[in-house]
Amino acid sequence: MYIQSVIVTICTNVISVVGLALLTGYTGMFSLGHAGFMCIGAYTAVLTHLHLGIPYLLALLLGGLTAGLVGLIIGYPTLRNRLRGDYFAICMMGFGTVVRLIINNMNNPIVKGSTGISKIPQLTTLWSALFITAALVFFMWNFVHSQFGKNCLAVQQQEVAAEMMGVDIVKTKLISLVISAFYCGIAGALLAFWIQYISPNNFTDTKSNDFLATLVTGGTNSITGPVLAAALITTMLEYLRFLANWRLVIYGLLYVVIMRFRPEGLMGYREFSFRGTLRFFRELPARLKGIREKVTGRKGGV
Amino acid sequence: MKRILDVSALTIRFGGLTAIDNFSMHIDEGEFVGIIGPNGAGKTTFFNSLTGNVTPASGSVNYCGTSLIGKIPSRISQMGISRTFQNIRIFPKMTVLENVCIPLHSKPTYGLFPAVLGLKSAKAEDERIRDEALSYLERLGIGEYRDYEAGTLPYGLQRRLEIARALAAHPTLLLLDEPAAGMNNDECRELVELLKKIHRECKLTVMLIEHHMDVIQPLCDRLYVLNLGALLREGKPGEVLSDPEVVRAYLGERRKRK
Amino acid sequence: MIQILQQLVTSVSVGGLYALLAVGYALIYSVFDFTKLAFGGIMMVSAFAGYFATKLGVPTAAAMLVASAAGVLISVAVELLAYRPMRKRNANRLFLMISAMGVNIFITNLFLCLFGANLRALPTGFSSNTIALGPLRIGVVDLLSLIVSVVALVLLTFFLYRTRAGVTVRASALDMSTAGLMGIDVNRVSLIVFAISGITAAIAGMFFGMKYNVYPAMGSISNKAFIASVIGGLGSLKGAVIGGFLLGILEIMVTAYISATYRDLVSFAVMMIVLIFLPNGLFGMGDQNKL
Numbered sequence: 001m002y003i004q005s006v007i008v009t010i011c012t013n014v015i016s017v018v019g020l021a022l023l024t025g026y027t028g029m030f031s032l033g034h035a036g037f038m039c040i041g042a043y044t045a046v047l048t049h050l051h052l053g054i055p056y057l058l059a060l061l062l063g064g065l066t067a068g069l070v071g072l073i074i075g076y077p078t079l080r081n082r083l084r085g086d087y088f089a090i091c092m093m094g095f096g097t098v099v100r101l102i103i104n105n106m107n108n109p110i111v112k113g114s115t116g117i118s119k120i121p122q123l124t125t126l127w128s129a130l131f132i133t134a135a136l137v138f139f140m141w142n143f144v145h146s147q148f149g150k151n152c153l154a155v156q157q158q159e160v161a162a163e164m165m166g167v168d169i170v171k172t173k174l175i176s177l178v179i180s181a182f183y184c185g186i187a188g189a190l191l192a193f194w195i196q197y198i199s200p201n202n203f204t205d206t207k208s209n210d211f212l213a214t215l216v217t218g219g220t221n222s223i224t225g226p227v228l229a230a231a232l233i234t235t236m237l238e239y240l241r242f243l244a245n246w247r248l249v250i251y252g253l254l255y256v257v258i259m260r261f262r263p264e265g266l267m268g269y270r271e272f273s274f275r276g277t278l279r280f281f282r283e284l285p286a287r288l289k290g291i292r293e294k295v296t297g298r299k300g301g302v
Numbered sequence: 303m304k305r306i307l308d309v310s311a312l313t314i315r316f317g318g319l320t321a322i323d324n325f326s327m328h329i330d331e332g333e334f335v336g337i338i339g340p341n342g343a344g345k346t347t348f349f350n351s352l353t354g355n356v357t358p359a360s361g362s363v364n365y366c367g368t369s370l371i372g373k374i375p376s377r378i379s380q381m382g383i384s385r386t387f388q389n390i391r392i393f394p395k396m397t398v399l400e401n402v403c404i405p406l407h408s409k410p411t412y413g414l415f416p417a418v419l420g421l422k423s424a425k426a427e428d429e430r431i432r433d434e435a436l437s438y439l440e441r442l443g444i445g446e447y448r449d450y451e452a453g454t455l456p457y458g459l460q461r462r463l464e465i466a467r468a469l470a471a472h473p474t475l476l477l478l479d480e481p482a483a484g485m486n487n488d489e490c491r492e493l494v495e496l497l498k499k500i501h502r503e504c505k506l507t508v509m510l511i512e513h514h515m516d517v518i519q520p521l522c523d524r525l526y527v528l529n530l531g532a533l534l535r536e537g538k539p540g541e542v543l544s545d546p547e548v549v550r551a552y553l554g555e556r557r558k559r560k
Numbered sequence: 561m562i563q564i565l566q567q568l569v570t571s572v573s574v575g576g577l578y579a580l581l582a583v584g585y586a587l588i589y590s591v592f593d594f595t596k597l598a599f600g601g602i603m604m605v606s607a608f609a610g611y612f613a614t615k616l617g618v619p620t621a622a623a624m625l626v627a628s629a630a631g632v633l634i635s636v637a638v639e640l641l642a643y644r645p646m647r648k649r650n651a652n653r654l655f656l657m658i659s660a661m662g663v664n665i666f667i668t669n670l671f672l673c674l675f676g677a678n679l680r681a682l683p684t685g686f687s688s689n690t691i692a693l694g695p696l697r698i699g700v701v702d703l704l705s706l707i708v709s710v711v712a713l714v715l716l717t718f719f720l721y722r723t724r725a726g727v728t729v730r731a732s733a734l735d736m737s738t739a740g741l742m743g744i745d746v747n748r749v750s751l752i753v754f755a756i757s758g759i760t761a762a763i764a765g766m767f768f769g770m771k772y773n774v775y776p777a778m779g780s781i782s783n784k785a786f787i788a789s790v791i792g793g794l795g796s797l798k799g800a801v802i803g804g805f806l807l808g809i810l811e812i813m814v815t816a817y818i819s820a821t822y823r824d825l826v827s828f829a830v831m832m833i834v835l836i837f838l839p840n841g842l843f844g845m846g847d848q849n850k851l
Contacts, residue, residue, distance in 0.1 A: 030657050077836040086594075086794060087835055089657060090786055094828035101825055139418045146417035146424060147407035147431075154393050154404045161391035164353055165471055166379035166408030175414075209665060216658060221395070248669035255662025256642050263646075263655045 004126045006238050008194045011133040012187040014230040017214045018140050019183025025220035027176040028156030030089045032208045033096030034184045037067040039203035041185025042192035046120050056123040060189045067185025068178045075177040079170050103200040116199025124194040141223050213251040216258050219265025304331040306507045312361035321347045323531040334508045336518045339528035345511045349477050354378045384473035386464040388480045394453030401452050402435035405471035442466040478510045482517045494520050562695050567816045573702035575808025576709035577764045581785030582800035584757035590733040590795040591753050594656045599761050600779020601667030606631035606762035607769040620684045624766050631762030632755045638663050639754040671776040679773035705767035787831045793844020
C-alpha cells in the first residue's frame with residue numbers, strides 16, 4: 001500500500017511537471033503559481049463528483065478543463081499585449097495565492113473553506129493513475145514534437161524572429177499556458193481521489209516550487225528529463241522525510257547552482273534513450289580520464 | 303508594373319528623437335532597391351516600421367493596397383513580407399533544418415488533435431515540410447549542415463540560414479538588413495551571385511540595407527539615401543553614389559573598400 | 561472624516577516603504593533588464609541583522625546602519641556569486657529569474673529552519689508611541705518611516721542625477737553595451753546598483769520590523785513592492801515611487817473598509833486591471849526601441 005501511494009504521488013507529479021515543461025521548458029515562461037491550477041482541478045472534480053454525480057473519469061476531465069479555462073482567463077490579459085515575461089511571472093505568483101485565498105474564504109457547506117473536503121471516495125487506483133499518466137506523457141511527447149511544439153520552442157529562443165516568421169506569439173503562449181493548466185488540473189483531481197481529502201493548504205507555493213525544482217533539475221526542452229526527475233525527486237522526498245523542513249532550502253540552492261552551472265538541466269535539449277545511456281557509460285572511463293587530466297593539468301599550470 | 307509598397311510622409315519618433323523624418327518611398331514589383339546611409343540614419347528603424355515592430359507617429363505605409371500600420375508582425379509576415387535581421391536572430395538551439403521549417407508551419411498545417419495523437423497524416427505533413435525546407439537550404443548552399451545546431455554555425459552561414467528562413471516564409475517582398483556585414487570580398491561576391499539568382503528564380507521584390515558598395519552596385523536598380531532619418535537622394539546607383547552631397551554625408555566618412 | 565484622514569496618514573507611511581522597495585526593483589530592472597525576485601529575502605536578512613543588533617543593546621539608529629550593511633553585503637554577494645557569472649554567459653532572462661527566485665527561497669527557508677517561524681518584535685522603545693496632531697494620532701514609527709523613505713528617495717535622486725557615478729548608472733540603464741563601449745565600468749555600476757538596492761531593502765525591512773514584526777516570511781511584503789513597480793511601469797523610478805504610494809493607500813483603505821483577507825486579492829486584481837488598460841504601467845517605456 002505504501003509503495004502504491006508513492007507511485008500514485010509520482011504519477012501526479014509527473015503529470016504536473018510535464019505540463020509545466022511545456023510552459024517553462026519549451027515556451028520559456030516562468031510560473032510559480034501552478035499549484036493554483038492543481039487546486040482548481042481538484043476542487044472542480046471533487047465537487048462535481050460529490051454533488052452532481054459526474055462519474056470519475058469525466059470529473060477528472062472536467063477538473064482539467066476548468067483549470068485550462070481559468071488559465072485562459074488569467075493568461076489573456078497578461079499575454080495579450082505582448083508584455084514581457086516578468087508581468088506574467090508576477091501574475092502567476094499572485095494567482096496561486098489568490099486561488100487559495102478565495103477558497104479559504106468560501107465558508108459554505110459545499111466548499112467548506114479552510115476546513116477542506118474529507119471523505120472523498122478513493123476512485124483513483126494504481127492502474128488508473130499509471131494509465132492516465134502514460135497517456136498524458138505520450139500526448140505531450142507528440143505535441144512538443146509537432147509543429148505546435150516547434151513554434152513554442154521558436155518563441156522561447158528568439159521571440160522577435162519567431163513573430164516575423166509568422167508565428168502568432170500570443171496564441172502560442174496561450175496554448176501552452178492552457179495545456180499546462182489542464183495537465184495540472186488533471187493531476188490535482190487524480191490526487192484528490194487518491195488521498196481522499198483536500199484543502200486549500202494542500203496546494204501551497206511549496207507545491208509550485210516542487211514542480212519548478214523538478215523541472216529545472218530534469219532539464220528544459222526535454223520531456224523524459226522532467227519525467228525521470230519527477231520520479232527520482234518524489235521518491236527521494238518520500239524516503240528522506242526528515243529533510244522536510246530543509247527541502248525548500250535545498251531547492252533554493254538547487255535553482256541557483258543549476259542556473260549557474262548547467263541551466264539546461266540534466267537532460268536539456270535531449271531526450272533519454274537506452275542507446276544514449278549505454279553510450280554514455282561506455283564513454284565514461286574516457287570522460288573521467290579527460291576530467292582528471294584537466295584537473296591535474298590545471299594544477300600543474302598554477 | 304504593380305506597385306508593391308508605397309510609403310508616404312513616414313515619421314517615427316522615440317521620445318524626443320525623430321528617427322525617421324517625413325520619408326516617402328515606393329517599390330514596384332520585381333525591383334531590387336537599396337537603402338543606404340551612415341550608421342544611425344534610421345534604416346533598420348524603417349524596416350522595423352514595415353514589419354510592425356515599431357509604430358510610426360504619422361504617415362502611411364501601403365502594401366499592395368493595404369495599410370500595414372497597426373498590424374502585428376506575424377500578420378504582416380503572412381501577408382508576404384519577410385526579412386532578415388542586422389544582428390542575427392536565428393533559433394540557436396534548433397537544428398538548421400528546424401529553423402527553416404518554422405515559417406512553413408508558423409500557422410500549423412494540422413489541428414491540435416492530430417498533433418497530440420501523433421497521427422500518420424501529421425507525420426506525413428511534417429515530412430513534406432522538411433522536404434520543402436531542405437530545398438531552401440540547398441538553394442542557399444547550406445543543405446549539408448541541415449542537422450547542425452544553428453547556433454554553432456559560423457557567422458557567414460548563419461546569415462545564409464537567415465536568408466533561407468526568410469525565403470521559406472514565401473515572401474513577395476524580402477527585406478535584407480545588412481546581409482554582407484562582416485563578410486570579406488570573396489564572400490561578398492558569392493553573396494551577390496546568390497542574391498541575383500534568388501531574385502530571379504523566386505520572382506521577388508527585394509529591399510536591401512547594406513554598407514558594402516560592391517554588394518549594392520551590382521544588385522540594386524534604385525537607391526534611397528537616408529541621412530539623420532531624412533531622405534537625402536534617390537536614384538540609380540551610378541548617379542547617387544557620385545553625388546557630392548551623398549559622398550559628404552556618407553562615403554566621405556567611410557573609406558571605400560578597395 | 562477624521563477616521564479617513566487617520567487611515568490616509570498610515571497608508572502614506574506604508575506607501576513610502578513600498579516606494580522604497582519598488583525603487584530597488586525599478587533600478588535593477590532598468591539596468592539589467594530582469595526582475596530580481598530576491599528582494600524579500602534580502603529585506604528579511606537585514607531586518608534580522610537589525611533585530612539582533614538591537615537585542616545586543618545597539619541604539620535603533622545604529623541598528624539601521626547594521627541592517628543596511630547586511631543588506632549591501634548580501635545583495636552584492638548574490639550579484640557576484642549568482643547573477644554576474646550568468647550575465648557573462650549571456651544567460652536567458654528566464655534563467656536569471658529562476659536563480660533570483662532560488663536565492664529568495666534559499667534565504668527565507670534557511671532562516672525559517674535556523675530561527676523558527678515565530679514573530680519577533682523589534683524592541684525600539686517607541687514602537688507604540690504616538691504624536692497628537694490636532695485630532696489625529698500619528699504613530700512615531702509611521703512618521704519616522706515616512707521621513708526616512710522620503711529622505712532616502714531624495715538622496716537617491718540626487719545621486720543619480722548630480723554625481724558622476726549616478727550618470728554612469730543612468731547611462732547603463734539606457735544601453736548597457738554602449739555604456740560599456742564608452743568606457744563605463746559596467747561591473748562597478750552593477751555593484752553600485754546592487755548596493756543601493758540592498759540599502760533600500762534594509763531600510764524598508766527595519767521599518768516593517770518596527771511596524772509589525774521580524775520573521776522569516778516577512779519577505780513576501782516585497783511582492784507588493786513588485787506590484788507597485790508594475791503599476792508604475794517596470795524600470796521607471798518615478799513610476800515606482802508613485803505606484804508605491806498608490807498601492808499603500810489602496811491596501812490600507814481595503815483593510816479598513818472591506819476586509820484584511822481581501823487585501824492581497826485586491827492588490828493583484830488592481831495590477832491585472834492596470835496591465836489590461838496600461839500595458840506598460842503608468843510611466844514604463846515600451847520596449848519597441850530596444851529591438
